[in-house]
Amino acid sequence: MAERSQTAPEAGNDMGNDDAIGGNVSKYVVLPTGYCGQPKKGHLIFDACFESGNLGRVEQVSEFEYDLFIRPDTCNPRFRVWFNFTVENVKESQRVIFNIVNFSKTKSLYRDGMSPMVKSTSRPKWQRLPPKNVYYYRCPDHRKNYVMSFAFCFDREEDIYQFAYCYPYTYTRFQHYLDSLQKRNMDYFFREQLGQSVQQRQLDLLTITSPDNLREGAEQKVVFITGRVHPGETPSSFVCQGIIDFLVSQHPIARVLREHLVFKIAPMLNPDGVYLGNYRCSLMGFDLNRHWLDPSPWAHPTLHGVKQLIIQMYNDPKTSLEFYIDIHAHSTMMNGFMYGNIFEDEERFQRQAIFPKLLCQNAEDFSYSSTSFNRDAVKAGTGRRFLGGLLDHTSYCYTLEVSFYSYIVGGTTAAVPYTEEAYMKLGRNVARTFLDYYRLNPLVEKVAVPMPRLRKEKSLPYKHPFLRGSASNYPNGKGDKKSPMNHKDTSNPF
Numbered sequence: 418m419a420e421r422s423q424t425a426p427e428a429g430n431d432m433g434n435d436d437a438i439g440g441n442v443s444k445y446v447v448l449p450t451g452y453c454g455q456p457k458k459g460h461l462i463f464d465a466c467f468e469s470g471n472l473g474r475v476e477q478v479s480e481f482e483y484d485l486f487i488r489p490d491t492c493n494p495r496f497r498v499w500f501n502f503t504v505e506n507v508k509e510s511q512r513v514i515f516n517i518v519n520f521s522k523t524k525s526l527y528r529d530g531m532s533p534m535v536k537s538t539s540r541p542k543w544q545r546l547p548p549k550n551v552y553y554y555r556c557p558d559h560r561k562n563y564v565m566s567f568a569f570c571f572d573r574e575e576d577i578y579q580f581a582y583c584y585p586y587t588y589t590r591f592q593h594y595l596d597s598l599q600k601r602n603m604d605y606f607f608r609e610q611l612g613q614s615v616q617q618r619q620l621d622l623l624t625i626t627s628p629d630n631l632r633e634g635a636e637q638k639v640v641f642i643t644g645r646v647h648p649g650e651t652p653s654s655f656v657c658q659g660i661i662d663f664l665v666s667q668h669p670i671a672r673v674l675r676e677h678l679v680f681k682i683a684p685m686l687n688p689d690g691v692y693l694g695n696y697r698c699s700l701m702g703f704d705l706n707r708h709w710l711d712p713s714p715w716a717h718p719t720l721h722g723v724k725q726l727i728i729q730m731y732n733d734p735k736t737s738l739e740f741y742i743d744i745h746a747h748s749t750m751m752n753g754f755m756y757g758n759i760f761e762d763e764e765r766f767q768r769q770a771i772f773p774k775l776l777c778q779n780a781e782d783f784s785y786s787s788t789s790f791n792r793d794a795v796k797a798g799t800g801r802r803f804l805g806g807l808l809d810h811t812s813y814c815y816t817l818e819v820s821f822y823s824y825i826v827g828g829t830t831a832a833v834p835y836t837e838e839a840y841m842k843l844g845r846n847v848a849r850t851f852l853d854y855y856r857l858n859p860l861v862e863k864v865a866v867p868m869p870r871l872r873k874e875k876s877l878p879y880k881h882p883f884l885r886g887s888a889s890n891y892p893n894g895k896g897d898k899k900s901p902m903n904h905k906d907t908s909n910p911f
């Protein structure tokens with residue numbers, strides 16, 4: 418039985434209680450009590466001093482068991498959910514139990530079968546641990562906090578193992594992804610720096626549209642998409658990348674969408690929080706999604722930049738801002754779903770339901786029944802609520818949520834865990850749903866029909882969607898089951 422472990426000099430010894438966690442552990446060596454020599458194989462070394470890393474403290478409970486403390490968000494100790502750390506110097510067949518003991522939330526998908534992610538040097542693809550090795554329970558030893566414990570057996574001595582709350586998606590990965598898109602020299606893809614974070618990281622803004630739509634004086638129908646305002650919500654980035662990948666592709670639907678719409682995408686609203694490994698907040702401890710009403714240029718510069726741009730577009734008579742979608746991940750719900758606003762105007766309220774209904778037809782993991790419309794006071798500072806109040810009756814503002822864990826496919830009760838690819842697929846389905854939306858919506862259809870240039874494009878391998886179908890398909894929302902534009906892969910329960 419070991420007592421509190423010794424620490425590496427970098428880690429310091431001042432982490433005796435929950436409130437004292439300062440930074441991430443740095444090559445923190447766990448040695449048995451009274452042991453003074455060099456670390457031997459099996460004396461685990463924990464590290465979280467890397468991008469998006471998070472582990473604040475380690476305490477050895479016994480030879481096999483370790484209590485692990487999440488480092489709270491910078492300048493905001495209320496949020497402790499995201500973890501991401503490595504373990505090395507393991508012995509072959511070494512069995513351990515790791516207890517994550519200081520979650521700030523009690524409700525969790527761990528109760529429903531979610532498990533932490535793991536990868537190792539020789540197996541670099543992230544996997545979810547088997548749920549049977551994961552326990553989530555209220556623990557009397559930790560102020561009755563909910564604790565998530567998981568058993569693990571290390572199998573390769575040379576490997577460095579990494580554990581995380583969900584698939585990581587770092588700022589650097591995002592920058593490399595955008596660099597690779599830029600190198601393709603697509604004449605319908607534009608990247609600019611809309612601003613900088615407090616720590617001088619880029620706030621990237623992408624514009625994806627046919628160059629014709631950017632001519633001087635051209636009228637623009639804009640879809641505005643944002644992501645990662647909450648840095649620990651990594652699925653947001655995979656969904657967003659799925660949207661971007663689809664929109665820049667040569668898929669015929671993507672081409673039509675680029676012809677008709679201007680997509681403005683700010684995929685990472687909180688680059689500092691992402692870099693630092695926070696769950697919810699910015700460097701200065703702000704939940705940026707509660708500051709839309711009055712963002713400060715120095716305390717919330719990325720939010721301020723995006724809001725300025727949206728207001729500028731709103732005031733431009735040539736620009737019609739039609740959609741605003743902010744992408745998040747949800748820690749207690751299954752599936753993808755949306756939050757929308759409540760309006761006095763019943764017709765506007767009904768029209769707002771069209772997009773999520775169409776998305777539900779296209780994406781097997783998206784649930785219309787989980788989609789809800791609200792005006793909670795607590796959400797007043799969110800992008801969706803603020804812009805829903807600002808923009809006129811032809812604009813729709815949504816929060817798109819996707820589960821950190823899984824979705825349930827129609828006709829079954831089994832939860833299918835999300836993969837990186839499944840998150841990206843949801844993004845692709847969001848993008849293609851704009852096609853269905855503009856085909857069905859009578860208001861837009863009027864505008865879309867007189868587009869003679871597309872009528873002449875006989876080479877298009879499908880009927881142009883803006884010229885077919887009928888508004889009468891709505892409001893039952895069933896769509897045209899034989900339509901090649903109906904992309905649902907399997908039947909949908911919702």
Ligand SMILES: [Zn+2]
Nearest residue numbers: 647650745746
């Ligand atoms: Zn969120």
